[in-house]
Amino acid sequence: MFPPQCSQNSLISSLSIRALREKVREDPDFLFSYIEEIYKVIEKHEHQLRAYITVRPKEEVLRDAEALLKSNNLGPLAGALIAVKDNISTSGIRTTCASRMLESYIPPYDATVITRIKNAGGIIIGKTNMDEFAMGSTTENSAFYPTLNPWDLERVPGGSSGGSAAAVAACEATAALGSDTGGSIRLPAAYTGTVGLKPTYGLVSRYGLVAYASSLDQIGPIGRYVEDVAIMLEVISGHDPKDSTSLKVAAKDYGSYVVDRPIKTYRIAVIEEMVEEGVDREVMAVFNKTLERLESYGLSVEFRKMPIIRYSLPVYYIIAMAEASSNLARYDGLRYGLAQEVEGRLWTEVYKRVRSMGFGKEVKRRILLGTYVLSEGLYEGYYLKAAKVRRLLYEEFMRLFKEFDLALSPTSPILPPRLGEVIDDPLKLYSLDVNTVPINLAGLPALSVPGGFIRGLPVGIQVFGPHFSEGWLLNVARLIEVAGK
Amino acid sequence: MSDEVVIGLEVHVQITSLRTKLFCGCSSNYRDRPPNTNVCPVCLGLPGVLPVLNEKAIEKAVAVALALNSKISEKIVFVRKHYFYPDLPKNYQISQYDRYGLVPVATGGRVVIDVGGLSKTVRIRRINIEEDTGRIVYPEKTVLGSKYALIDYNRAGVALLEIVTEPDFRSPREARIFLEKLASILEHLDVADTSLEGAMRADANISIGGRARVEIKNIGSPRDLEKALSYEITRQLNIVKSGGTIERETRHWIKERGMTVPSRAKELEGEYRYFPDPDLPPIPISKELIERVASSLPELPDSRAKRIAKEYGIGDYMASVLVLNKRLCDHFEHTARTCGNPKLISSILVNEFLRWLDEADIPLSTGILRLSADRLCKLVQYFEKGIVSIKLLKEYVRLAVLEDKDPDDLVRQGITTIGEEEELERIVTEVFEENPKAVSDALRDPKAINFLVGQVMRKTKGRADPKIVNEIIRKRLVEYGSK
Amino acid sequence: MDAQMDWNKLVKHLSDLALVDLQEDEIEPLLRDLEKIIKMINAVNELTVAEDIEPLYTTFFGDVNLRDDAEVGESTDIEKVCAVRERIENGYVKSPRTL
Structure with missing residues (x-):
């Protein structure tokens, strides 16, 4: 269609x-x-x-x-x-x-x-x-x-x-x-x-x-x-x-x-946390129908709990924003991108101007938060912790896929x-x-x-x-x- | 409060022996190239590019770690060190770090230096692999006089080793000897040609009597290191003497003015926001690689010093000074093998040659061209044949180093030691006739003959052998006295 | 985190570190959003993680590509990269004053 x-x-x-x-x-x-x-x-x-x-x-x-x-x-x-x-x-x-x-x-x-x-x-x-x-x-x-x-x-x-x-x-x-x-x-x-x-x-x-x-x-x-x-x-x-x-x-x-x-x-898993609260009823109806169709092919479907998955969003945003703040540091307007008059101006002033004019609201928000979670004294509580939780999540998935194919x-x-x-x-x-x-x-x-x-x-x-x-x-x-x- | 001086060093060395930069295929030899003609999307930090490590850089770092007796990590872990600056294309530097479970390529280690005959162990804290920055120049030559700056990214991305010592130095001299020794080790390893402009840069931390620590950046050579630190000690002691306090700060060494000046206040210094570079996952350093590098390590300065001391019979001190510079030591060995008399050659090189280079700030390579093996051999021969005295020999070395004078030309110009006794007898007669009072003084007091010797030396413009002159005068005085 | 934390000061500090200035009208909504997001990410603090858990920084588990030490290709044309003529002077890239 x-x-x-x-x-x-x-x-x-x-x-x-x-x-x-x-x-x-x-x-x-x-x-x-x-x-x-x-x-x-x-x-x-x-x-x-x-x-x-x-x-x-x-x-x-x-x-x-x-x-x-x-x-x-x-x-x-x-x-x-x-x-x-x-x-x-x-x-x-x-x-x-x-x-x-x-x-x-x-x-x-x-x-x-x-x-x-x-x-x-x-x-x-x-x-x-x-x-x-x-x-x-x-x-x-x-x-x-x-x-x-x-x-x-x-x-x-x-x-x-x-x-x-x-x-x-x-x-x-x-x-x-x-x-x-x-x-x-x-x-x-x-x-x-x-x-x-x-x-x-x-x-x-x-x-x-x-x-x-x-x-x-x-x-x-x-x-x-x-x-x-x-x-x-x-x-x-x-x-x-x-x-x-x-x-x-x-x-x-x-x-x-x-x-x-x-x-x-295929042995198919459904992670319960991914179909629980917050999922629209109509969406769930389509999803369940899909499961039925797959079962009709003789494939097995089983539900499994994976509580750690609830931490995915915070872990994801900590890691993504941290890396983003770093990856987007290069946009300073000197070599490419938004150009600014440089003569007679101090570099920090020009950089700030370029980056303030060049980036939109969401980008600025993530750069600032990424800078925040990497900053001295907060790194261990955010970035390092997120990377550790990421390991736990990864291991849960590995366990899941020992038992299931998909x-x-x-x-x-x-x-x-x-x-x-x-x-x-x-x-x-x-x-x-x-x-x-x-x-x-x-x-x-x-x-x-x-x-x-x-x-x-x-x-x-x-x-x-x-x-x-x-x-x-x-x-x-x-x-x-x-x-x- | 005591005034004990405590100095630690952070040395940055370009791995000039690599053909290409650390993370891209641009040439590592950026020198003498027009600006921004040795760049690619990767070292310019264009959107979307990725770093790929130069495999040879690992071998070079491992070789240095082995030579400095450091503990090599199991893997290479790169981190991003964030700070904004116009010479840094990505506004972060790919480097290494030693906290949060992250590791530099090597930790610990030691270098033994010889300070006036006493040996001293300097501890190494860590070795990092990292990338160099671009170069900033100013259209009106000075920072303050220019309305803007100009950037050349040809150097950006060149492989660097950062070698950090513990604060083990107690004098500028020690720091200098260490830096010379380190340079020599790197030269022997064929890691870096430290004589190239900008190939070796040092930052020094200094604190006196437990007062605040001051960091001095932008030091380009061992000689400048000693000067910068001596200047800084005087500056700080003067402040203390007049009742002031030393602030914790970063200063810049301005070579041309021979002084340190306060660096721009970076209010956010230290907030580098390190984290592991996701573009460069850890790379294991295999035991096989370490063994392979270890088994092919060349002769290093310490063993070379032992060997040449024995082989040429020149004494431990001479040997230890010669090996502080690989090219100097090569020059010594080559010359000594060609024309013999290693004792004289080592003494000329260590006591005369180095002194003039240092005094006039002439690069060693230029010095070696001027006092070539050929010229050095001739000097040895002239000395051995008595054509030049030791005194004149020293003068020849000075003229060769400072003015590129050929010993042959000097001999041709007749600047030789006057060996003919007849001529000396004639000059002594002249001096006696011109200085009757001095003669009578000398007759009474044998110490006064030095004046007469001096007069002869002056008349001969130093060409006389003072020993012979002395003998002639004594003989003549005896004759006078008996009259 | 300190409940008394001065958000304005924090945002000022972060914007100095990241060299991103905020327009007047951006600050208010940003402060509101930051508070929400920080609360959301603080959820990781609820979780106790064993000391010996190795942080996972990448999910790449293959052999990292390395490069031979061989020169590749010609230099990129800086004028093409910079595009804007005013950015270049005698082959150098123009930069604001550093002091």
Whole structure:
């Protein structure tokens, strides 16, 4: 099921990566009509949706397509128009992080994932809107404008990769890249009815991802189909010598897991704390139905308690804000980003001015709090303590996955909020991520797949598992996807 | 209150033997390159970049730790040290830390130095691996005269070792000898060429008589270290003498003015907000690596001193001074092997050569070019043949070091010791005729002959051998006395 | 934490450390939010954690990538990075006064 933006004109705009590739291989000129079609959708809906910060001129993209066809590099992504979250470095294309600070910054280098997408025959179509520096869960924290939810223009698309998810949902791109620090791929995927995957920490290179919280950040794909996400993951994963935390594992054929039957009799866990208080009744109904469907495949579902998971939010915010305060120290306006007159002025004064003008409210809040939890005398009570609790949480997950293969939860406890509904209360805002942040703290892979609809609004199901279980996650996601059809 | 001086050092050394920077593939040789032409996204700290450690840096750090008898940690743990400054691209420095269960690459250790014949053990507190900053220059040459500053990031990210001592020094001299010894160890290990501008920088902590501790930054050489500390001691004692108190502060050594000045007040100093760098998880240091490095350690200054003392028969003190500089010691060994007379050569190098270098602040490398092995050998030969006396020999060394004079030219100009007794007899006759009073004094009091010797030396412009002159005068006086 | 804590002073100190100034109209809501968030994160203090628990700073458990000591590529063009011409003078990056 796709939102109205997609299927108005034809079925072309909602083609899957594989279908597009097959068509292009059969008839290369099809790529040009595909590009025209996608740009038609953009022209028609982007002014409302505002999924992008930068859309590349159609002529440039057509030229790239021509070069691609000439090179005959019709790899797995042949002709796919990939929307890229605006915190992933693209050589020669503005990379703003949705911040005034980087409004005019044009990187001189490509992130490793961008190089890989290009090598696989993909074409970058544009850079998508997001919460500033990926700090937020609704895309309302963009310094430029909020992105709207294609299913209901009064609601948020989730965040922080809201632009990527909205662009994919509304057929303004074939697929997209997002980044996920505490749920920033899965939450928008859930709210836009798309599939979004956060890989095992270290599976996808972070080189070129503008850091928010380095020990939690991962780049991942967002697609309309589970299969698209599998293909994208295969392209972007694998060892990268430019990232010290890139795992030396061979690329997997993730597509082979996307089959309509369980390839293993999965033992599935549901962590009780993730479905208790705070989870919307309607969301729970969709979630329970999903469990029933999986059981109908002969898979077992068991409930387990994991009390420590209640500490995930505070632990996550301590760690994320601390790392953010450090990662964002480099924005001083000297070499790139917001420029300031320097002559005759003292450096501290200029730095303060640049950083005060360049950063938005939420970013400042996290920088200050991150500075707070790292400061002399407080470090042990906050950062060190959080890192210890993180260990306990991690060990609990390891125990869980000795007994179970996978776990399920609602991705978000609630349906997509209306614009302005949660943004003014930080605790309300942070609680949207209550089920997604524990995954990042443990470095686990997780995805969100649409489980059903409530009054026309998508509900996302989170599937997660032990490290490197992406194949299984995709398999189960496919089962959920098939059932929803 | 006693005025005991307590000094500790923090030494920063660039690992100049590495080809590339610590975390990126830019050259570690940034010297003499146009500004900002030795940079990449990583060392410029562009959004999205990540550090990847230069593997060779681990070996170099391990070698230094072994040479300083330090305890090597099981793993390398990097932390971020936060402070804002225009020469720091990320506004944090990737460094190491020793609290909260985090560890530097090595802790403990000791270096034995020779202070005027007495040996003294200096304790090492820790060794850190960290990255260097960019360089700030000023368009109008001075900080205060410039409306803005200019930054060159070519140096940013170059690998540094920070070596911190315990407060074990009791005089500027000791601190200097330690720094020389440390430099020599690093040279012998082929870790760093400390003679390169900025390759070795020291910060010193000094407190006198238990008063407040003052930190002096920006010291560029062992010679400057001694000067800066001596200046600081005088400054502090003067304040105390006039009834003032010493404040805990950070001061800068201004080499050109030979003084320390108060550093800009960094109100937030010490709030570095260290935490482990999530981009660089701990890297184990394997036993195999340590063993491999240990088994290929070259000869270090202490063992070299023992060897050369024995091999060349030059005495422990001479040997201990020579090994304080690897190139000096290489120069000594090379010259001694080529032309023999190691005792004379070591004495020339230690007592004359070093003194002039120090006095005129001439770099050792320049000094060695000027007093080359070739020239040194010729000097030894001239001395052995009696063409120059020991006194003139010393003068030759001075002229070679300070004015790049070739001994051959000096000999050609006739600046040689007057060996011909006839000529000396003639000059003595002249002196006797010109100074009859002195002659009669000398006849009464043998001590007064020194005046006459001095007159002869003056007439010969020092070219006479004072021993021979002395003999001639005594002989002549005896003749006079019998008349 | 000290209930009597002076929030204004804390925010001033933090903004000096992080070199982030707050506009007049930002301070009031920020103070309100900070108090809430700090209360939320203080929840970790409820939990007693055994002394010997190793803190978990990263979930990367593979071999850390290292680099050969070999020069790579050409220098990045500083003018391209800085983009704004006024930022550069004779190849140097212009910075405000340091004193």
